[in-house]
């Protein structure tokens with residue numbers, strides 16, 4: 001397929017406007033005019049439509065097939081949520097900040113305020129800011145809030161470290177490092193969670209925060225979580241909850257009830273926004289009362305008359321962390337999702353997500369090594385170590401699944417599992433879909449034994465086969481393929 005620029009023919013146009021029959025109002029000043037042409041592709045409307053339609057058909061999405069990408073919660077995103085988000089498009093995101101804007105925007109501010117309250121209820125936090133634009137951005141915002149909390153107590157210099165388990169998502173230590181902390185990594189015990197004794201040894205008065213995902217990236221719920229947070233609090237370290245795995249416990253456990261002080265929620269994972277390819281995301285951050293004074297501004301607050309106002313003069317705030325109020329459209333989707341499902345529906349989501357993952361675990365554990373063989377939560381992590389005896393790696397199985405029409409599961413993460421294959425079916429897949437996927441996984445395991453080369457050669461049905469991924473990352477040269 002050629003790039004759109006390679007299809008360009010000088011003078012070709014998609015749309016031709018008739019010559020204007022009214023006088024031009026005024027010419028743009030020279031300073032606003034380009035010196036040169038913009039260099040856009042010159043194509044007909046049909047060329048353009050075909051180009052992008054064909055490109056989109058090479059895309060894989062939840063709307064086209066099963067997408068069991070562990071840690072990403074690639075659930076079906078109901079179209080009614082898209083329609084809900086579209087209802088708000090006439091509003092400029094700055095409207096509330098204009099003179100009189102707050103009066104005009106009580107409805108949109110009310111939606112944001114209500115969403116914050118719903119998320120606070122779901123997570124057991126006292127207040128939520130919707131500003132952060134993704135999970136990682138939420139983590140950074142959360143760690144900045146923790147830093148502000150320690151600074152307000154005169155402890156900013158003393159509190160140097162953030163503790164993370166070695167199973168943590170890479171964004172956890174990265175966010176803490178960007179916020180100025182040194183990282184202490186605690187190994188995982190054979191029972192699949194942060195080693196409790198090594199954790200105790202790592203703790204001191206110099207620790208500012210402990211960042212955890214629960215269930216962790218092995219899909220396992222940590223039975224010591226309350227004890228861990230009690231220990232952290234005894235050193236005045238705050239507990240940060242990475243909410244990427246909230247789909248497993250929503251309606252069942254509130255992170256705020258088991259000792260977490262700050263957390264983010266990935267609306268694009270748990271709450272009905274399509275994602276992939278980098279966006280759009282949203283990572284609202286919830287905090288316990290002690291951290292409210294440091295929240296980003298403008299903060300939406302309700303006055304005594306029940307009217308929403310924007311608080312902008314809080315001296316303790318860490319400041320604004322994103323433009324406007326965050327990714328507004330994503331929040332409309334999340335709001336509609338929560339209202340649509342209700343309390344009982346959200347509980348059903350997590351129950352079904354956990355049931356589905358355990359179904360796949362039980363069906364596949366005779367064919368793949370299961371390093372942590374216990375009841376999992378919403379995702380299950382296998383290892384391709386048995387297949388490795390035939391020279392087949394996790395990546396080969398992933399590529400084979402592409403030929404079968406599936407998006408591959410997450411591979412090589414979490415990094416503590418050799419040849420990891422991390423499968424997250426989510427609650428929205430039917431038993432029939434999961435059964436067909438299980439069949440494909442079993443076929444991959446059998447093929448690894450009978451003809452490993454077939455797996456090395458996959459995928460055969462795609463426009464391109466295997467890329468030199470290192471070269472592709474180092475030399476980002478967008479040339480035309482196939």
Ligand SMILES: *Cc1c(COP(=O)(O)O)cnc(C)c1O
Nearest residue numbers: 071134135136169171242244281
């Ligand atoms: C996805 C994910 C993140 C980061 O969230 P983004 O929204 O992609 O920035 C953090 N931790 C875990 C466990 C995740 O799965």
